[in-house]
Amino acid sequence: MSCLSLNEFPGPAPSIDCFNCSMMRKEMAALELAFRRKSKITGMLVQYIRKYAEELKRRDGDYVYKIMDFCGTHEWTIVHFGLRSVLEMAGVDNVELVAGPGCPVCVTPSYYLEEAIKLAFEGVVVYTYGDVFRLPALQRVRGARSLAEAKAMGADVRLIHTFLHAAIDAKKHNKPSLFLGIGFETVAPGYSEAILRGLVPPNLKLMSLVKLTPPAMFYALDMVKEKPTDYPISGVIAPGHVSTIVGGKAWAPVAEQYRIPVVVSGFEPNDVLTAVAEILKQIKNGEHKVVIEYTRAVKWEGDLKAQSSINTVFETVDTAWRGIGYIPKSGLALREQFKQYDAFAHFGIPDLTPERWRYDLPPGCKCAEVNLGKAKPTDCPLFMKACTPDHPVGPCMVSVEGTCAIWARFGGGGLALEVAKEVGLA
Amino acid sequence: MCWAVPSVVKRIEGGIAFVDPGDGVERPAVVGIEEGQLQVGDLVMVHAGVIIAKVDMESLKESMEMWKQMARELAASTGEDPDAAAKVIEEEMWRVLKIAEEVRQGVSRGLKELA
Ligand code: SF4
Numbered sequence: 165m166s167c168l169s170l171n172e173f174p175g176p177a178p179s180i181d182c183f184n185c186s187m188m189r190k191e192m193a194a195l196e197l198a199f200r201r202k203s204k205i206t207g208m209l210v211q212y213i214r215k216y217a218e219e220l221k222r223r224d225g226d227y228v229y230k231i232m233d234f235c236g237t238h239e240w241t242i243v244h245f246g247l248r249s250v251l252e253m254a255g256v257d258n259v260e261l262v263a264g265p266g267c268p269v270c271v272t273p274s275y276y277l278e279e280a281i282k283l284a285f286e287g288v289v290v291y292t293y294g295d296v297f298r299l300p301a302l303q304r305v306r307g308a309r310s311l312a313e314a315k316a317m318g319a320d321v322r323l324i325h326t327f328l329h330a331a332i333d334a335k336k337h338n339k340p341s342l343f344l345g346i347g348f349e350t351v352a353p354g355y356s357e358a359i360l361r362g363l364v365p366p367n368l369k370l371m372s373l374v375k376l377t378p379p380a381m382f383y384a385l386d387m388v389k390e391k392p393t394d395y396p397i398s399g400v401i402a403p404g405h406v407s408t409i410v411g412g413k414a415w416a417p418v419a420e421q422y423r424i425p426v427v428v429s430g431f432e433p434n435d436v437l438t439a440v441a442e443i444l445k446q447i448k449n450g451e452h453k454v455v456i457e458y459t460r461a462v463k464w465e466g467d468l469k470a471q472s473s474i475n476t477v478f479e480t481v482d483t484a485w486r487g488i489g490y491i492p493k494s495g496l497a498l499r500e501q502f503k504q505y506d507a508f509a510h511f512g513i514p515d516l517t518p519e520r521w522r523y524d525l526p527p528g529c530k531c532a533e534v535n536l537g538k539a540k541p542t543d544c545p546l547f548m549k550a551c552t553p554d555h556p557v558g559p560c561m562v563s564v565e566g567t568c569a570i571w572a573r574f575g576g577g578g579l580a581l582e583v584a585k586e587v588g589l590a
Numbered sequence: 591m592c593w594a595v596p597s598v599v600k601r602i603e604g605g606i607a608f609v610d611p612g613d614g615v616e617r618p619a620v621v622g623i624e625e626g627q628l629q630v631g632d633l634v635m636v637h638a639g640v641i642i643a644k645v646d647m648e649s650l651k652e653s654m655e656m657w658k659q660m661a662r663e664l665a666a667s668t669g670e671d672p673d674a675a676a677k678v679i680e681e682e683m684w685r686v687l688k689i690a691e692e693v694r695q696g697v698s699r700g701l702k703e704l705a
Contacts, residue, residue, distance in 0.1 A: 204678055208661070215668040293638070326639020328606070328618050347638060350594075353622035354640035361605045363620075405594050405635070408643040409622070438657070441664055448667070459656045461635055461643040469624040470642075 207587035209437035210254050216444035217256040223448075228395045229259045230388075231443055232537050234381060235266040235403035236565025237431050243570045245433045246580025251440075253580070253589045259444065260395075265380045265535040266403060268347050269295045269563035271485040272373055274302040274524040279513050280344050280371065281305040284319035288511070289341040291322050291330035291368075295563040296346055300556060302524045327354050327370075334368035341368045342507050348377050349409045352496060353470040356477035359505055369507035372498055375483060377406050378414050379494035385422055387536045397537065399443035401436065402428045404458040409474075411466025412456040423452045430458035433583070477502055482518070486559060487525040487532030490518045529558035534567050541568040548572060594635035594642060601630055609636055654679070 220229065233239055242248060248261055265271055278301045284290040285306050298312045308314040315321040320339075324330045327343060334341040345355055352374050358364050381400065389396050402415045407428045415426040425446035429439035438457050446453060456462050474496070483495025498506045508515055525531055528546050533539035541547050541560070551557035553572050560566035584590035597609035600616050605625060608616040621628060622640040635643040658676040665675035 204681075208675065208678055209664075212664045212668055326619070328620055328639050332618075350637045350642055351640060353642070354620045354638060357605060357620045357622060357640075363606075405637055405642055408635070438660060442660060445664060445667055457656070457660070459652050460645055460649045467623050467642070470622045473622075 203583075203586040205434050206437060206583065209434060209441055210250060210587055210589070212441045213251060213259070213437065213444060214254045214256055216441065216448055217251075217259050219448055220444065221258050224258075227258065229398040229444070229447060230262050230395050230537070231259065231399045231401060231440060232262045232264045232384065232397045233266070233401040233436070234264040234377060235401075235406070236270075236563070236567070236570070237266075237405075238401055238403070238429065238436055239263045239266065239567055240565065240570050241431055241433055241436050243574045244578045245583055246574075246578030247433060247436060247583075249578070249580035250583050250587070250589065253584045259440070261440070262397065262537040263534065263540075263567045264384050264400075264537050265485065265488075266377075267535070267560065267563050267565040267567070268373075268375055269293075269299060270531060270535060270559040270566045271375065271380075271488065272296070272299070272346050272559070273484045273486045273516060273521070275484075275516050275521075276344070276371065276373055277301040277311070278303055278305050280342060281308050281311060281314045281319075283342055283511055283513075284311065284314045284321050285317075287320075287340070289320045289322060289334065289337065289339050290314075290344065291324050291333070291341065292344040293325065293346065294323050295565075296344055297321070297323055298556065299559055299562050300526070302526065327351075327358055328363065331358060331364050331368055335365040338365070338367050340511075342511065343368060343370050345370050345372045345374060347374055348403070349374070349406045349474070352474045352478065353409065353467075356473040359477050359502060360473060364505055366504070368505075369510045370498065370505050371507035371513070372478065372496055373483075374478070374496040375485070376480070376494050376496065377403055378410070378418065379491050380485065381415075381418055382421075383488070383491045383494075384536045385418070388538060394538075397422070397424065398447060399424050400426045401439045401443075402426050402454075404428060404430050404435075404462060407456070407458070407462045407466065409467050409470045412454050412462060412464045413466065415454045419452045419454045425452050426454045428454070428456045428458050428462050430460065484516050484518075484521045485535075487523065487529070488535065489521060489523075525559075526557050529560075531558040531560040531566075531568070534560055541571040544568070594637040596645065597634055597636045599628060599630055599632045599634055599641075602628060607634070607641055609634065609641070611636065 280290050282305050300309050311321045330343045385397050412428050419426045425443045427439035427442050429435045478496035479499050480493045481495045481497045482490050482492045484490050503509045530539050530544040551561050556562045560568035595611045597611040600608045600610050605621050606618050607621050609619050610616050619636050620640045622642050633645045634641045658679045661675040661679045662672035665672045
């Protein structure tokens with residue numbers, strides 16, 4: 165099938181009202197509903213967590229067990245339902261849930277954004293996801309600090325919700341076009357399949373900024389270990405949807421090397437609480453296994469077809485994470501034989517190198533520490549003062565999955581009181 | 591970025607599946623998983639326009655078994671009754687299975703509830 169027959173697809177035209185966002189709102193409502201009706205399970209899980217925490221306290225005194233949730237959506241669940249506060253209300257004070265580097269928008273270097281803004285002003289149609297639209301670059305390009313500002317100044321920046329929509333739209337106008345391909349492993353098969361199936365028109369080039377999560381997980385765990393005064397991460401809640409592609413097996417080296425439990429979890433509050441309970445159980449028993457809690461979507465091997473499609477089109481490269489620097493083998497670049505789709509080659513964008521990489525967060529912004537689990541948003545002096553969702557200073561305040569934006573929206577408590585009442589804690 | 595929207599496959603054409611996330615509007619999605627596995631009427635998770643997983647009755651039942659097993663282990667290790675814990679899970683989960691069945695029959699309300 166070629167692009168041609170896709171021209172008349174019956175969905176809505178790509179527009180500012182992002183499909184993902186409106187669906188997300190719906191899904192949030194659905195999540196709450198599903199959760200409410202399973203509050204018996206929630207109560208049970210909170211009780212288990214409390215008992216494990218008490219047992220660990222008897223054994224290890226004041227030692228604090230830090231559990232890192234990698235994925236921005238897990239952080240959303242934790243904050244929205246106030247799970248941290250619920251555990252506090254249950255008297256659990258030796259378990260801390262820590263957010264990790266799980267938002268691809270937050271960790272995309274400013275450099276690429278600046279290059280995209282530059283091209284937008286040079287007449288290239290730039291396609292991007294809604295989250296990236298307002299993302300602030302470190303340096304202004306011809307007066308614009310974001311793609312949104314560039315659009316306001318006349319550049320042709322178009323919001324789409326999938327690569328496929330960009331392909332459909334670009335084919336219609338045939339102007340030189342760029343797709344800002346941000347994301348983790350979950351988006352990669354969308355790019356590789358579209359390319360392999362010949363759905364990408366010749367005027368549309370992909371700027372592959374895909375990042376790989378297991379290397380970042382290793383990096384974050386090492387970083388926290390660097391500070392001997394601090395407690396290391398004792399367990400990991402691994403990303404659910406990334407794992408549908410890479411499989412539970414991708415986390416085995418993390419569990420093995422750091423000797424900590426890893427649980428691949430779904431995104432309902434009960435999924436996350438199950439993961440926490442399982443991690444504490446393993447710690448208590450001295451185990452360090454990878455367990456898939458999200459069996460309704462994730463297999464141990466992952467999706468072999470998606471993996472082979474990604475490997476055919478992309479190669480693994482060292483890549484820069486915003487504010488953090490280069491992480492070895494943590495990015496995907498188009499292979500030589502697919503160079504005709506490559507925005508870097510086509511538009512002559514020099515790729516960033518470790519030598520040219522510079523710290524790229526605005527002064528005072530602690531996003532790098534927040535993303536590595538070393539700081540909470542509330543540790544940043546700008547949080548909800550100079551930096552708010554309406555006027556974001558740093559990248560973590562922009563994306564709906566940025567840790568600062570999530571904390572800003574729900575505060576610390578979220579629905580904690582309601583949840584606590586339903587499970588008999590308040 | 592990790593959000594995935596549960597949707598129903600309405601038709602498949604050469605690697606592109608047209609999916610309905612429950613609002614009656616079909617959207618194209620790239621089939622990221624083995625295409626042979628996919629059939630019209632299947633419930634799938636769609637992430638940024640890519641089908642990343644198929645959620646079938648089989649895997650939902652597997653999920654329930656896994657949850658029951660976990661509940662048993664958790665209960666046993668805190669000195670509670672494992673069978674009672676498994677029963678709580680079973681009773682609460684049958685509803686999810688029912689919704690999944692409704693989804694398979696194209697009831698969109700069920701789809702919205704099945705997060
Ligand atoms: S509050 Fe704003 S400035 Fe501070 S870490 Fe978060 S995004 Fe950066």
